[in-house]
Amino acid sequence: MPAIVQLTNAVKEYPLGKLVVKAVRGVDLSIERGEFTAISGPSGSGKTTLLNLIGCVDVPTSGTVQIDGQSTSALSDRQLTDLRLHKIGFIFQSFNLINVLDVYQNVEFPLLLQGELSASDRKKRVEEMVEKVGLTTQIKQRPNELSGGQRQRVAIARALVTRPAIVLADEPTANLDSATGKAIIDLMKDLNHKEHITFIFSTHDANVTSRAGRVVRVVDGLLAQAAEHA
Amino acid sequence: MVLFTIAIRNLVQARRRSALLSLAIGLVTMLLVLMMALSAGINDNLVRSATIMSAGHINVAGFYKPTNAMSLAVVTDVGELRNIVEENTPNLDYTIDRMRGWGKLISDTGTVQTGFSGVDLADESHFLEVIQLAKESDYKDGGRDEIIGDPSQLAGGNTIMLFVNQARRLGVGVGDTLTIQTETVGGYTNTADVTVVAVARDVGLLSGFATYVPKQVLRDLYQLSPDTSGAVWVYLKDIEDADATMKHLRGVFEAKGYRLMDHEAVPFFMKFETVQGEDWTGQKIDITTWKDEVVMLTFVITAFDTVTVFLVSILVLIIAVGIMNSMWNAVRERTREIGTMRAIGMTRTRVLAMFLVEAFVLGLFATTVGATLGAATAFGLNALHINVPNDAVKAILLSDTLRMSVHVQSLFIAVGFLTLCTGLSALWPALRASRLSPVVALGHTE
Known part of the structure; x- marks a missing residue:
């Protein structure tokens, strides 16, 4: 079975005034379906850029990024949007919920964008997902009425509601206390185990890294092994 | 529907800004309705006086x-x-x-x-x-x-x-x-x-x-x-x-x-x-x-309508700048939200629609209230049978009393025209919002 994520000599450069910053410098990485992978490394090492490339919110300057066999460089903006909508779920460090929508509406939002389910199927799916993250009693509350841990649970439900192939989480525990952070990782791991969803998350927390099935270390835009040889 | 919900709730969330804009749009609509009612009243006076005395x-x-x-x-x-x-x-x-x-x-x-x-x-x-x-x-x-x-x-x-x-x-x-x-x-x-x-x-x-x-x-x-x-x-x-x-x-x-x-x-x-x-x-x-x-008298109506168009155009321009500015603020404040929506899978077109719906909802609400108040004011002024004391004004109004004529069609025109202006004023900021790259928008800090 081909890898769900395949990066081949992926490079990402950003212009910074007259300089060019190389955030990712020729990364080769393969992630199989159902893996629970942590991308670790110090701040500024290129973890978020790597996640952006895998999440199709950005495309590589050179090299290739393949998601489920599709090269992202060859896709138009609309196709990339469609790929994100159907195959990728996002969990952000700052939760990034839509403040004016309640828990139910936030979780329902990607399904509405997909427009594929009937209203009753959508309702069933959303309620099921909200129950899985343990927020049934808060379903009508808005994000500003929830704790940090509860908000991250909403974000997880929103990421998983479309049943994506991959869930990307950028420092999902960074804004949470250690107990809540542990609970969130437990939840993600449980969903990974039960639903066989591929989780890829960035972190620089050793406690979180220790829970991952696989750890990919990034240093100065290169994978650690490659960095040692560079 | 979700875009409509987001629009309503964002407008409520920024209630002070929405209220001020609504007030301005509503006042201009009211003024437009009153001017149109006065123009129609002059026209009615002209028809009435012409068909009694001249033809x-x-x-x-x-x-x-x-x-x-x-x-x-x-x-x-x-x-x-x-x-x-x-x-x-x-x-x-x-x-x-x-x-x-x-x-x-x-x-x-x-x-x-x-x-x-x-x-x-x-x-x-x-x-x-x-x-x-x-x-x-x-x-x-x-x-x-x-x-x-x-x-x-x-x-x-x-x-x-x-x-x-x-x-x-x-x-x-x-x-x-x-x-x-x-x-x-x-x-x-x-x-x-x-x-x-x-x-x-x-x-x-x-x-x-x-x-x-x-x-x-x-x-x-x-x-x-x-x-x-x-x-x-x-x-x-x-x-x-x-x-x-x-x-x-x-x-x-x-x-x-x-x-x-x-x-x-x-x-x-x-x-x-x-x-x-x-x-x-x-x-x-x-x-x-x-x-x-009575062709020599229709200049009164033409002149009055010209003044109305001129006045309303200036006010619409001022409001358009206000709406544009307000939308720029909204786009800036919600850049991360736009990035999140784009990352989740919202297309550029839907982002554009989201901001336009917001402007249209605001416009429709404010113009409807303004038009209703304008019509009510016109009916109220008619009921008072106000005598015009000045001969020059009498000559312009073609009557010795102030008479306004409110037509349902003109209410729809006022509401439709000003709602459209409101929506179009938001077009540029909305287009800019829709063109934001998700990765840039996600990295935005206020």
Whole structure:
């Protein structure tokens, strides 16, 4: 079975005034379906850029990024949007919920964008997902009425509601206390185990890294092994 | 639906900003509705005064030239003309015929140049219904605060009905005697003494140039036969049909062998010079609409509408800048949210739609409230029957009282136009929002 994520000599450069910053410098990485992978490394090492490339919110300057066999460089903006909508779920460090929508509406939002389910199927799916993250009693509350841990649970439900192939989480525990952070990782791991969803998350927390099935270390835009040889 | 929910909730969340914008949009809508109501009111006044004093909805008139160099604004064999009109006019309400004249009206203390309308009350049952008499105090210093006089006395004898402005200028009231002085077609001066039997309320500029006398008074003054009149005035069930019916009647008269003058949108008294210069004798028929007879007054409406367009354009421009600025703020404040939505899978088009829906919802709400308040204010002002104290303003309004006419269609136009302006003002910020790269938007910090 081909890898769900395949990066081949992926490079990402950003212009910074007259300089060019190389955030990712020729990364080769393969992630199989159902893996629970942590991308670790110090701040500024290129973890978020790597996640952006895998999440199709950005495309590589050179090299290739393949998601489920599709090269992202060859896709138009609309196709990339469609790929994100159907195959990728996002969990952000700052939760990034839509403040004016309640828990139910936030979780329902990607399904509405997909427009594929009937209203009753959508309702069933959303309620099921909200129950899985343990927020049934808060379903009508808005994000500003929830704790940090509860908000991250909403974000997880929103990421998983479309049943994506991959869930990307950028420092999902960074804004949470250690107990809540542990609970969130437990939840993600449980969903990974039960639903066989591929989780890829960035972190620089050793406690979180220790829970991952696989750890990919990034240093100065290169994978650690490659960095040692560079 | 979710875009609508997001729009409503974002507007509520930024309630102070939304309230200020709504207030501005609502006030401009209200102003537009009031200006349109005033313009429509002036138009109604014009129609009313024109079709009471100057013309029917359609006029079958003409010129008679006994010689090449002489012309009279009369039609002969008026009975036959009326028969043709009555048999061939679709949607006809009724017809009348009016004598027309021009001359001096002389009192002990003053003289005015005016037009004379010769009426036959036995033939004009509607005349007394539309004339509104003035209180004596309106035209006479120290006069009684009650209506005196009786316009039904115009049915016969040497009588006359004036308007307030003429009674004031001549210093006369009901019961006083005036002298009419006119010039016959042969160049002789004729006079007749008439008694004032009623004084009517002014109906705009036209009341300065109209008086009413029995037809016979004018026939005697101009030495005309009984089957001669000034014009057949045709009233339709719907005035909007006037143009089409005029064309139809021209065809009818042409087919019956009448000689017709070319249609020209000017009042009959402005055609004398042209007619006198033309090489023909006998009778020619001239068919016009009421608009043609008061074309010199439509400039008031055109000028008023121009001012309205100018004023509303400036206000719309100011509001557009406000909305644009507000939307820029919204886009800046919600850049991360836009990034999140784009990352989740929202297309650029939907981001654009989301901001436009927000602007349209705001616009629709504010304009609907503004239009409702505008209409209510117009109805309120009408109910107060406000008298216009200034003669210049009276001339512009074509009435001595403030009159507003609210049409449902104009409310829809105001709401639709200003909502569209609001939406279009948000287009540029919305386009910029939709073009944000998700990775840039996600990295944005306020």
